[in-house]
Amino acid sequence: MQVLTAWNTPVGWIVKMSPSFHADWPSYYAAVSIQPPRHTLIRTLTLFERERRLDAQARSQPEARESRKSEATSARVLRAADLGCGNGRDTILLLERGWQVLAIDAERQAIATLRDRVQKRARHTPNLGQHLTTQSCSFADIDWPASLQLINASFSLPFCPPDRFLGVWQAIRQVLQAGGWFCGQFFGDRDEWSVYDNVTSVSRSELLVLLQGAKIIELEEEEYDGQTATGTPKHWHIFHVIVQFPKATSGEILTEC
Ligand SMILES: C[S@@+](CC[C@H](N)C(=O)[O-])C[C@H]1O[C@@H](n2cnc3c(N)ncnc32)[C@H](O)[C@@H]1O
Numbered sequence: 001m002q003v004l005t006a007w008n009t010p011v012g013w014i015v016k017m018s019p020s021f022h023a024d025w026p027s028y029y030a031a032v033s034i035q036p037p038r039h040t041l042i043r044t045l046t047l048f049e050r051e052r053r054l055d056a057q058a059r060s061q062p063e064a065r066e067s068r069k070s071e072a073t074s075a076r077v078l079r080a081a082d083l084g085c086g087n088g089r090d091t092i093l094l095l096e097r098g099w100q101v102l103a104i105d106a107e108r109q110a111i112a113t114l115r116d117r118v119q120k121r122a123r124h125t126p127n128l129g130q131h132l133t134t135q136s137c138s139f140a141d142i143d144w145p146a147s148l149q150l151i152n153a154s155f156s157l158p159f160c161p162p163d164r165f166l167g168v169w170q171a172i173r174q175v176l177q178a179g180g181w182f183c184g185q186f187f188g189d190r191d192e193w194s195v196y197d198n199v200t201s202v203s204r205s206e207l208l209v210l211l212q213g214a215k216i217i218e219l220e221e222e223e224y225d226g227q228t229a230t231g232t233p234k235h236w237h238i239f240h241v242i243v244q245f246p247k248a249t250s251g252e253i254l255t256e257c
Pocket of ligand 1: 025028032038083084085086087088089090104105106107110137138139140153154155156159160161
């Protein structure tokens, strides 16, 4: 993670800061407007649905039926959050698959575009919008629900500033129910944007610390010279992650990276 370095001099404190990253998110939304949902979310939903089918089969066994009755009732409502939802490419998939979704983005235009897309789809899929709630705020200010079964964060958490990142990550872990899923991307420490003081990047070992206690379903590391969605050349270093968390224990302390 980026470290702010400071040292004492005869003229007082000089703080050496890296430059900040300034994103033009509206241009990004326009560039990805017809892009499909992220592969990490599609894969997670496939695995989640398979797990549910197997659970349902197990519950239908006579000996399991009684003891699992209340669990089955509560499992019927599927609740997810989409952190940094952007123009809603992932949120819409979740809604279409029957999830109640809390979509969060700091950019007002993201939420407005998402709502507009959902409304346009209402002709084919009525009631889609009834299962959507939104918050236009930064990750550090999210008003978290009591619990969720899935948190999706596609290419968004790296833009949480390092000084807020661990708090946000801790909240994610706490809100996920027993067996809750997380999917999304982290920037690696060799990503070109890791130099910015408001971008959070992690080494592979730092990531493994963050994921401690979780079942790692998929962890794919990618590093290549490519370009951004808007066509600027960039060196990418990305971790694509799908994990499933056990119930968070109260007072859990995350190791500082
Ligand atoms: C690269 S875009 C990803 C959007 C979408 N998830 C996707 O995969 O296309 C990152 C999104 O995160 C949002 N974002 C960045 N920093 C944020 C923060 N600190 N709090 C909330 N949202 C943030 C941006 O507004 C932007 O919509």
